[in-house]
Amino acid sequence: MVHLSASSLLLAAGILPNLALGAGLDTAAVALGKLYFGTATDNPELTDTAYVTQLNNTNDFGQITPGNSQKWDATEPTQNTFTFTNGDTIAKLAEANGQKLRCHNLVWHNQLPSWVTSGTWTNATLVAALKNHITNVVTHYKGQCYAWDVVNEALNEDGTYRTSLWYETIGEAYLPIAFATAAAADPDVKLYYNDYNIEYSGSKATAAANIVKLIQSYGVKIDGVGLQAHFIVGSTPSKSNQASTMATYTALGVEVAITELDIRMTLPSTDALLAQQSTDYSNTVGACVETEGCVGVTIWDWTDKYSWVPSTFSGQGAACPWDENYAKKPAYTGILTALGGTATATSTTTSATGGSTTSTTTTSSSTSTSTGVAAHWGQCGGSGWTGPTVCATGYTCTYSNAWYSQCL
Ligand SMILES: *[C@@H]1O[C@H](CO)[C@@H](O)[C@H](O)[C@H]1NC(C)=O
Ligand SMILES: *[C@@H]1O[C@H](CO)[C@@H](O)[C@H](O)[C@H]1NC(C)=O
Numbered sequence: 001m002v003h004l005s006a007s008s009l010l011l012a013a014g015i016l017p018n019l020a021l022g023a024g025l026d027t028a029a030v031a032l033g034k035l036y037f038g039t040a041t042d043n044p045e046l047t048d049t050a051y052v053t054q055l056n057n058t059n060d061f062g063q064i065t066p067g068n069s070q071k072w073d074a075t076e077p078t079q080n081t082f083t084f085t086n087g088d089t090i091a092k093l094a095e096a097n098g099q100k101l102r103c104h105n106l107v108w109h110n111q112l113p114s115w116v117t118s119g120t121w122t123n124a125t126l127v128a129a130l131k132n133h134i135t136n137v138v139t140h141y142k143g144q145c146y147a148w149d150v151v152n153e154a155l156n157e158d159g160t161y162r163t164s165l166w167y168e169t170i171g172e173a174y175l176p177i178a179f180a181t182a183a184a185a186d187p188d189v190k191l192y193y194n195d196y197n198i199e200y201s202g203s204k205a206t207a208a209a210n211i212v213k214l215i216q217s218y219g220v221k222i223d224g225v226g227l228q229a230h231f232i233v234g235s236t237p238s239k240s241n242q243a244s245t246m247a248t249y250t251a252l253g254v255e256v257a258i259t260e261l262d263i264r265m266t267l268p269s270t271d272a273l274l275a276q277q278s279t280d281y282s283n284t285v286g287a288c289v290e291t292e293g294c295v296g297v298t299i300w301d302w303t304d305k306y307s308w309v310p311s312t313f314s315g316q317g318a319a320c321p322w323d324e325n326y327a328k329k330p331a332y333t334g335i336l337t338a339l340g341g342t343a344t345a346t347s348t349t350t351s352a353t354g355g356s357t358t359s360t361t362t363t364s365s366s367t368s369t370s371t372g373v374a375a376h377w378g379q380c381g382g383s384g385w386t387g388p389t390v391c392a393t394g395y396t397c398t399y400s401n402a403w404y405s406q407c408l
Pocket of ligand 2: 123124127169170171173
């Protein structure tokens with residue numbers, strides 16, 4: 001994918017084929033038989049109206065994941081006192097929008113309250129606290145979640161178990177105990193093991209498969225493996241390796257999902273890095289497309305503005321498919337193309353006018369069936385866009401880049 005300047009876009013606009021890719025990422029994913037394309041979100045961002053407008057865009061997002069507000073420190077800050085306010089805000093948003101909710105997470109070594117990390121535990125008292133936490137949280141969200149990430153990141157890079165309070169005190173039995181407790185509280189929700197660097201073959205992926213077998217060996221239900229997919233531009237595993245690794249999990253009778261996809265780069269972002277990032281996104285999404293047992297893809301927030309990357313990895317960022325100003329990057333098109341499969345090259349009557357900041361773009365396509373009006377902040381044009389091209393009264397369809405015009 002070449003990052004076209006505005007002027008070269010204008011020259012090209014009349015002759016580019018219209019890739020009839022559907023109206024958005026979730027629409028395309030569902031058309032392929034996937035359950036969803038979705039994004040993580042977090043409570044502080046929900047005060048940003050422009051952010052929420054796109055989060056609400058169910059053409060792109062058929063699923064959301066609360067980034068933090070269902071974690072242990074958020075839900076049980078004091079022993080046996082449960083706080084669901086923030087998690088409920090996101091669960092209710094998903095319900096109101098008709099978006100699936102991936103619930104995240106129940107047992108992790110991180111983001112634990114001090115009563116857990118500083119407590120004095122025996123095996124029996126820690127198992128009791130673990131079961132009480134899982135039972136209360138899963139029961140509260142019963143019927144609202146598509147899936148729970150039951151255990152998160154139990155493994156070291158070499159495939160041994162991570163040293164954690166859970167492993168040190170309970171041993172590997174904490175895994176089947178956690179899954180059995182979650183299954184008892186909500187028999188219908190999908191139960192996942194979720195980790196990073198298990199998207200490609202190697203010791204850690206083998207160990208993740210062994211966790212599935214361990215849980216099954218206890219006669220306990222596990223439904224899925226979540227592949228976080230926190231990747232680096234230019235060094236993501238190949239599509240075929242990702243697909244064959246997914247196959248090692250699905251061969252055990254579980255489904256898989258990409259649960260936290262983002263692909264970071266060393267800043268500053270350049271056209272070459274953005275083009276490589278688009279290819280990298282396309283390969284990971286494409287591996288899921290190829291894998292029948294891969295049910296969906298979740299990105300770890302959709303805009304660079306609220307990405308966790310810059311504060312975690314010094315000097316890195318620009319990991320999401322939308323930039324910090326909410327403009328679509330080439331990665332968006334990479335994902336959409338991977339989800340589109342059979343893009344049909346129909347000739348189009350696209351016309352584009354305008355230039356840098358104040359100009360407008362109007363796009364009409366011979367395959368467009370849309371007659372709607374886009375609201376303030378809504379999308380009103382861009383390559384492959386088949387939605388409304390007219391803005392509500394008082395707003396102007398403003399060219400942002402080749403992939404995105406917005407009603408401002
Ligand atoms: C987002 O969706 C929720 C639920 O459907 C709705 O209440 C809210 O007004 C929407 N917000 C924006 C900014 O579109
Ligand atoms: C802790 O107790 C559980 C049963 O609740 C058992 O399965 C596990 O092996 C015990 N762990 C240790 C280290 O004794």
